[in-house]
Amino acid sequence: MDSLTLNPLCRAEGEVQLPGSKSLSNRLLLLAALAEGETRITNLLDSDDVKHMLNALTQLGVHYQLSDDRRTCTLTGTGKPFSTDQALELFLGNAGTAMRPLCAALCLGRGDFTLTGEPRMSERPIRDLVDALRPLGAEVTYLDNDGYPPLTLHANGLKGGHVSIRGNISSQFLTALLMAAPLAENDLIIDVEGELVSKPYIDITLHSMQLFGIKVENENYKRFTIKAGQTYVSPGDVMVEGDASSASYFLAAAAIAGGTVRVYGVGSESVQGDKAFADVLAQMGAKVNYGPTWIEVSRGDTLNGIDVDLNAIPDAAMTIATTALFAQGPTAIRNVYNWRVKETDRLSAMATELRKVGADVVEGEDFIEITPPARLTSAAIDTYDDHRMAMCFSLAAFGDVPITINDPGCTRKTFPEYFDLFRAITKTRS
Numbered sequence: 001m002d003s004l005t006l007n008p009l010c011r012a013e014g015e016v017q018l019p020g021s022k023s024l025s026n027r028l029l030l031l032a033a034l035a036e037g038e039t040r041i042t043n044l045l046d047s048d049d050v051k052h053m054l055n056a057l058t059q060l061g062v063h064y065q066l067s068d069d070r071r072t073c074t075l076t077g078t079g080k081p082f083s084t085d086q087a088l089e090l091f092l093g094n095a096g097t098a099m100r101p102l103c104a105a106l107c108l109g110r111g112d113f114t115l116t117g118e119p120r121m122s123e124r125p126i127r128d129l130v131d132a133l134r135p136l137g138a139e140v141t142y143l144d145n146d147g148y149p150p151l152t153l154h155a156n157g158l159k160g161g162h163v164s165i166r167g168n169i170s171s172q173f174l175t176a177l178l179m180a181a182p183l184a185e186n187d188l189i190i191d192v193e194g195e196l197v198s199k200p201y202i203d204i205t206l207h208s209m210q211l212f213g214i215k216v217e218n219e220n221y222k223r224f225t226i227k228a229g230q231t232y233v234s235p236g237d238v239m240v241e242g243d244a245s246s247a248s249y250f251l252a253a254a255a256i257a258g259g260t261v262r263v264y265g266v267g268s269e270s271v272q273g274d275k276a277f278a279d280v281l282a283q284m285g286a287k288v289n290y291g292p293t294w295i296e297v298s299r300g301d302t303l304n305g306i307d308v309d310l311n312a313i314p315d316a317a318m319t320i321a322t323t324a325l326f327a328q329g330p331t332a333i334r335n336v337y338n339w340r341v342k343e344t345d346r347l348s349a350m351a352t353e354l355r356k357v358g359a360d361v362v363e364g365e366d367f368i369e370i371t372p373p374a375r376l377t378s379a380a381i382d383t384y385d386d387h388r389m390a391m392c393f394s395l396a397a398f399g400d401v402p403i404t405i406n407d408p409g410c411t412r413k414t415f416p417e418y419f420d421l422f423r424a425i426t427k428t429r430s
């Protein structure tokens with residue numbers, strides 16, 4: 001296995017143009033494919049998760065053109081759901097933003113669609129979504145284990161009506177239902193049961209649907225009503241914002257090390273909940289400035305440990321876990337149960353790797369408490385095929401010791417060029 005050793009770093013300084021948001025890229029591609037007319041999507045993310053969505057659309061017969069740098073996609077939708085005479089098998093890697101939304105959207109059409117992915121995808125739950133789709137007329141067969149991909153959809157349209165969906169495992173289930181809803185035969189009312197995890201991602205969904213002309217009635221994120229008879233209509237040109245989760249590593253580097261880092265592509269006007277990561281850094285003592293499309297962070301007088309509920313921003317929350325290595329006092333990150341069902345069991349992986357660099361860690365069922373060591377220990381960090389483990393632990397190189405990242409290439413899921421950009425804004429201790 002490949003590895004990358006980062007020599008001790010002492011400073012972060014510079015500007016980063018962020019790659020496009022994964023969440024927006026995959027939503028806009030799917031909605032453009034379902035929409036009437038031609039959509040030109042700019043600043044599209046070029047990463048594995050997006051490639052899986054694009055490959056699926058190709059197999060579904062969608063016509064699109066990618067620019068040479070793969071960051072502009074011009075796509076012509078038919079305004080109709082996807083249908084096929086021949087059974088299709090779509091391989092979706094480990095992309096939750098492809099698996100869950102496609103699972104619902106494909107039920108709108110006609111034909112047999114099998115959705116598969118990498119081995120880890122077969123351990124990521126999908127039951128809550130399937131259980132909500134079945135009363136709407138979806139026929140779904142699990143191929144290996146009940147409640148998990150791979151699965152086959154025997155699609156024959158979705159009826160509409162009134163369904164409930166559990167909100168506490170993944171917001172992507174609700175996102176999937178919402179995006180399919182306007183093309184159901186009748187109005188759809190969706191009730192959300194229990195806590196809604198990762199709530200700001202629902203705003204990304206509603207924003208994306210609104211761009212394509214869809215109206216959704218939102219009663220406090222508890223009930224959503226979507227009228228039938230609406231069609232997705234192309235907005236023409238649409239630009240993908242920079243990825244707010246990808247911004248977190250650069251901003252944290254400045255908060256830890258001194259120097260000032262500004263990221264472009266995400267700012268106060270962003271629709272992504274992960275922009276709030278910068279507020280968490282401010283709570284720890286960092287200096288934060290926002291412009292409409294940029295965020296700038298510098299180190300404050302001290303960096304303090306905090307006790308926070310990060311249920312709303314589980315991806316950026318991982319970056320707080322490694323930032324905590326440099327804080328004064330312990331940090332507790334609470335209400336992140338669903339870390340366990342992502343690219344890996346992130347609560348367990350994070351605890352194991354933080355201990356390797358010398359932290360004292362308590363791993364709870366849905367929280368993690370990190371007490372930083374007086375001095376970090378040099379270590380080889382395992383990344384569990386989890387892009388965020390690799391990116392988070394690059395920050396450990398600010399601890400005066402070399403840090404080796406095993407399988408750094410796993411960042412290809414959302415951020416293939418991460419280590420080049422990280423190197424460009426960090427200075428090695430001489």
Ligand SMILES: O=C(O)C1=C[C@@H](OP(=O)(O)O)[C@@H](O)[C@H](O)C1
Nearest residue numbers: 023097169170171172198201315
């Ligand atoms: O809808 C989305 O784009 C996402 C929602 C979140 O997942 P959960 O809702 O499963 O927490 C997030 O972790 C994921 O990276 C992207």
Ligand SMILES: C=C(OP(=O)(O)O)C(=O)O
Nearest residue numbers: 094095096097315342343
């Ligand atoms: C959880 C993540 O991805 P996915 O979209 O596959 O759920 C992530 O990017 O951290």
